[in-house]
Amino acid sequence: MLVQVPGGWNPLLGRLAIDQIPYTNPILAPLFVAVVIGGIILLGLITYYQKWGYLWKEWLTTVDHKKLGVMYIILGLVMLFRGFIDGLMIRTQQVWANGPQSSGVFGAVHGYLTPFHFGQVYSAHGLIMILLAATPLLVGFMNIIVPLQVGARDMAYPYLNALGLWITAAAVALIMISLFVGDFAHNGWFGYAPIFELQYSPGVGVDYWIWTLELTALGTTLGGINLIATIVKMRAPGMTWFRLPIFTWASLSANIIALTSFPALQVALFLVACDRYFGSHFFTAGFGGNLMLYTNLFWLWGHPEVYFVILPAFGMMSEIFPAFSEKPLFGYITMVAASFAIAGVSWLVWLHHFFTMGAGPEVNSFFSVATMLVGIPTGVKVFNWAFTMYRGRITYTAAMLWAIGALFLLLVGGLTGMMLAIPAINYMVHNSVFVIAHFHSMLLVIVYAIFGSVLFWFPKVFGFKLDEFWAKTMFWLFSAGTVLVFVPMYMLGFMGQTRRLDYVFNTAWHPYLVTEEIGIAVYCLSVAAFFVLLYVSIRDRVKNRVGQDAWGTSRSLEWLTHSPVPFYNFAVTPHVNARDELAWRRHNGINEAQPTQYVDIHMPNNTGVAIYIGALTFVLGFALTWRVWWLCLLSLVAIIVLMIVRSWRGDPGYIITAAELEKMEREAMQRQQQVEGHLPHHGGHAVPSGAMAYEGQKVSPLGTPPSSGDHH
Template sequence: MAIGKLGAPPVVGQPPNTLLTRPTWTEGLFSWLTTVDHKRLGILYLVTSFIFFGLGSIEALLIRLQLAIPDNTLLSPDFYNQMFTMHGVTMVFLAIMPMGIGLANYFVPLQIGARDLAFPRLNAFGYWVYFVGGLFIYTSLFLGGAPDVGWVAYAPLTSLSNNPGLGTDFYMIGLFVSGIGTLVTAMNLIVTVINMRAPGMTMMRVPMFTWMMLITSFLIIFAFPPLTVALFQVMMDRTFDTLFYVPAAGAMPILWQHLFWIFGHPEVYIIILPAFGVISEVIPTFSRKPLFGYPVIILSGIFIGFMGFAVWTHHMFTTGLGPVVNTAFALTSMVIGIPTGIKVFNWLGTIWGGKVRLTTSMLYAIAFLVTFTVGGITGIMLAVPPFTAQAHDTYFVVAHFHFVMGGGALLAFISGLYYWFPKITGKLLDERLGKLTFWIMVPSFWLIFFPQHFAGLMGMPRRTQTFVPGIGLEIWNLLSTVGALIMGVGLILFVLNIILGFVRGKPAGNDPWDARTLEWSTTSPPPYYDFDRQPVVNDRDAHWVQKYPESVHGERVPESASEPYDRGGAHIPGQSWYPFVAALALLPFSYGWLYDNMWVVGISMLVVTVATYAWALEGVGGKHIPVGDALDADTERGEGGRS
């Protein structure tokens, strides 16, 4: 198992595994189930999120095939409803957002010079809960039908009388459970960035990807509770006949829209801010310049984070909240465009005058700038309430958010994947195949979504299974479908390139891009303890300063500043079964709730409780790493990484 060895601790013999002794498997399935290593969990996040991305893409392709020609009967209306709902849920919750979290898992500790997250076992728990939640939602396809209420699941469409099937329960419970995973991981990342930075790494020296993940994590901890509560309320209505969204009892179903979008708008930034972070790493590296306006980008990010909670009603302009509310939220929605624009200009300023290398990663970053900006401009259009009155729930909106989510976040994450793949695997991806894929993916992306602006402006509603011929919609839809098919080819080539890279990629070396941040100062792939010595940071772009001290200060950094800090050695956290056990118990918990079997729910909660106690009481375990001389004497280490 080639991946199984990535960053694996060396074998030191298998001590007996009793209940409260930490497991020590280093290879095979059990080593992955018990791992707490942020790099392995990062890989798990990335692989899982790309599998979900593949499923979401298949759903998208089915939607496009249905809409290729008017009056098509390929998909039944009911199945079409399931497909667009699952497509939205998958892409937002199970694919794009975990991609950012996966990259963060792998690279936040490396970028700040730490050896793991603050709470490694909690990190494992977060991953497995996300995995369990996603698995649970997808089993709905075999258990009576997937959710079919749209990814926003507006009340009272979700009430038991309006939607008696299990699909809605799968949506509510699945997102409830996977949301717990997202929450704890975000809390973990916040504590990690605040408290685990290497000596000398002040907040104004923290790499931009880590900064953006910090802001993202704050958005998660404030945005997910309203969603969780709203999901819980709907499930209470469906399971215990409460009245949260029952209009006949005086309830106001619009409350769901408010709660959903108080979560949902920050969610947009939860997805895009990590992408901003990736772009802020890729562009400086391939322009050989420091990031232009570093403090301003941070402040813009913080401002976006705050304002992200003050714009939710722009999703509800057509619900009749009145001109005062609409005006206020139109203004805040336009204001939030300003910091985003500032960032785009900062990235342009970074490229300006730089020695630009057009690697595949950089190409995707540039494509991001263009595509995302177009999506941002249609966003400003949609911030105008009278315009939204016309465009609401049409394909114009679909085009807009695919330009920012797909053309923004996805292109940025692919850029990041090309950028960091050599660090994760120690091998280079094929640049020729990469560029070929790029020239298939990005134009086909535009071919899918640019025509949708016109279809939308001509009045084509979203979430509708078909359209009639003769009203001018045929050509735009056909172009979209052709684009989707081409993009499917591009995605297959992308996956092929990743597999080829694993199998026969050329050795990458530690620092193939001549990059700037600390993750490039260790081997590729990094050892399980990340760094021989905890780095001591003297400046922003810490690795660049290590490599080219003269270019930054005109003189060498004093030797004393790089004294090793961790003379006493470092402790590498031990593996554990209990995060996995606690997360897995949420699967019967979910099915118990789904089928109204409170015994199963109770027993599952008991398992979670017992696992929590075992978690608290199991031994420390782990490994002690002597640093410095002992490691320097280790002859197996060197350029090109370890096998």
């Protein structure tokens, strides 16, 4: 039943052999040495400072949504860096391999990458940036912020949350190991039939690509289920649907898309795997297969996925603009409606990725109109943000700069998107770098929103602000890089440069390619500024400590609890009285009202099962890639056994008693008093009758924390 693979195969090691390690490659071999040395130093440092126990207890086995979110974000930032290096390699190859006179090194005729290696680099760049950088970063933010915004103690399923993280980490490990063991796919990040068939890509690259995508799809689906359940079921009392913060609404719409679309990707790739492993003919040219059916199935997921990543970014912008304009968000209801309109239309537009298939004028017109429809809700959002800022008291913090930058990029990306939605234009620029520049503008909207959010929510998670000077330096360098790389790219697209060229024939394009390379150098400076930003901020962390409301103008519920957020989130579940609850409390002078009494709370225990299952899914993916059947079976059985054992045992959780809680809360409030240099003060506003600060407790007029009489 299984297909015979070309090259060697043995029952013990499958296709693994020593010649699969690219130790002769002049780029990968030194990198491998550097990675090994770096890894040894890192592990040595952890051992030297005896941090293994801490790492295991506090991070690797945690089910705390904030720590899992932080790990998602670290994972995403590392992969963003890796994807950036791939981008740097692509740009360097193109500026070097320009024209017949250009030199070649390392076995390449032109430039420094052979066509096969170049193909792997751009495939990895695309896959990493969308699925292993943007997605984990956004999922990380949703993980941290959504439970806080709805007033929950944790996600609906804390253990499932850990499982989602570790399966995503397994996908990351799989794509990273493809650097040093075997090779990666050269078929572009979305793949083409029939080049990914075994006949045309006999190596393991495509198999790495299949299983990396399958694992990340699984991880994201689990995360999506969890977030939807959290938003639907875990809202604090009083948090009605139309009091939900916009970021939570955006997360809900995005995760509905994820939950409904990721199965299409999983099925499409499973069918590719059937072709490659069992010799079926789903996507071959003969035997009843259909090449375009793959493209169809892929974009059936691929387009909703695009909105899965953009909607949370829109949600982030919707949080940043009001906070730094000191105004409520303009058009809340229309914002919610626009998010769901975008989510709904996302299912109707996927053919615009392959207008040139030749489905005829009726089909192309339908999808063209559907694509342009997306412009309406997106336009509503742009105007809402503009009206939020209009006549607001705007503070140009670094976070606000990133959000405004995202708004400008959205205009550029959105308007070029409208152009591409017209089939007549699309036929002209199909697969040109104009399309590349368009979707990079859109994906950079996400990157800008993410960096804005890092700055905006960092004090909530860690208790101190990031340095404004270096954050702004990074912003301006990054924006200069964006202009320098992508404006020439739009131009080159109109001049006819197609995507994915390992050799650029036209020497007249050289100045543009050089400008793009300069842009990449400026991006490198902004990366350096980011590291300086982290260093300076951590060095000055004591000076930059903040209280609960880090910005003083924050609006939603997450700013009600302490900074950094205690592991139990809210000592007593808050009662929500209004949309923009914290702004409402500030207005009514009860923003520092503390609960009058505490009750025991029930928390989930840490578990190592999630990381074990993550490790085993990595082993499964690796074994499937190399066709080591005994190891596949072993890891699959181990995963199932672990799942059953864990389900059987369940988690009784543990109790934090009211006394312990009161003690921790008092310490947190003392820290806050040190930071803010004053006691909680209370305005003299009359609180509307029926208002409740905490569940089951009337608003205390003085709001003094229980049994804390020591005024200093």
